[in-house]
Amino acid sequence: MNSDSSQIPAQPLNPEPKLSVEASDTSERLDLSSDGGDRLYQRVAELQRIEQELKQEIASLQATKKTLLDQISSSQIALGRMVQESLTELEQRKQTLQITVEQLERRQDRIRNEMKTTFAGVSQDLAIRVQGFKDYLVGSLQDLAAAAEQLDLVPQQIPSETVVIKEAMPSGEALTPAFASQGFQEQTNQIQKLLDQYRTRPDYYGPPWQLRRTFEPIHAERAAYWFFTQGGKGALRSMGSRLQNILVASAIISVLRSLYDDDLRPLILVNSPERLGEWRRGLQDCLGLARADFSPDRGVVLFEAPEPLAIKADRLLKDGYMPLVIVDETEDQISLSVLQFPLWLAFARDPQAPTYSYDRY
Secondary structure, eight states, X not given: OHHHXXXXXXXXXXXXXXXXXXXXXHHHHHHHHHHHHHHHHHHHHHHHHHHHHHHHHHHHHHHHHHHHHHHHHHHHHHHXXXXXXXHHHHHHHHHHHHHHHHHHHHHHHHHHHHHHHTTTHHHHHHHHHHHHHXXXXXXXXXXXXHHHHHSOOSOOSSOGGGOOSXXXXXXXXOOOOOTTOGGGHHHHHHHHHHHHHXXXXXXXXXXXXXXXXXXXXXXXXXXXXXXXXXXTEEEEEOOSSXXXXXXXXXXXXXXXXXXXXXXXXXXXXXXSHHXXXXXXXXXXXXXXXXXXXXXXXEEOEEESSHHHHHHHHXXXXXXXXXXXXXXXXXXXXXXXXGGGSSEEEEEEOXXXXXXXXXTOO
């Protein structure tokens, strides 16, 4: 045993391989730690970069938001100012329109009052002046043709001034008005009642031959004076306007129409076609007459000369009708033949009043 032990040499321990393995493990760990740190560092740097970008984007968005808010605020202020200015302008226009409407309403009332107080107003006066001659030409041809058929074309030796109406009126058939007589109190009351009705309760849409215009007290006084003082025969001082005279004559015709009905035949004497047209329009407006009411056979007849009028009135009396002769104010001289009839009305110019422009056509 000893020999064997002495023969096998003792082998020494070798620790170096262990150290080498441990060193390599440590080196691997250091490498791994170094790689993880680099990646972490890069990640952190990237995150910081992203953070900076986000901060810059947020700052940009905040600036944009501020700009937009400023723009919105400016727009709201401008819009508010615009709305306020528009409202102010609309309010001003509203006030202007209200003032204009009030002015037009006052003007309308003034025109209505003027039409009531001046019979037909300025517009009616102008319309009569412009269309008078035209209306006369349209309607007078038939009147002249019918009158020519009834005229006696045989020459007469008796002058017009010597026309004796009394020979043409039988004593038992003549219609003799007596408005001023005490024996006709009922007729007088009826006339006064009609004049009061025209003055206080005008009917602008009444039947034909009834007065349709405002009748002032001054008009009623002239009509009453002609009925009760002059007895249906006399001259009245002109009202200063042909339209006013037509109004008075229309009231008289309306009253007589209620008394004599269809037997009344108004005969108008005017010395020019223009004035005949004016009388035609005025009577149509005041009495609601139609064109058929201006005819030699019925209604109103218009004349330019007294001789045909006297012949027509004479025939009407023979036939039992009641002629009413009305003479325009432009007739300076009246034929005696016209004054022989039971009813006649002449308008005379006022010598003290300023000269009225009767010939302004």
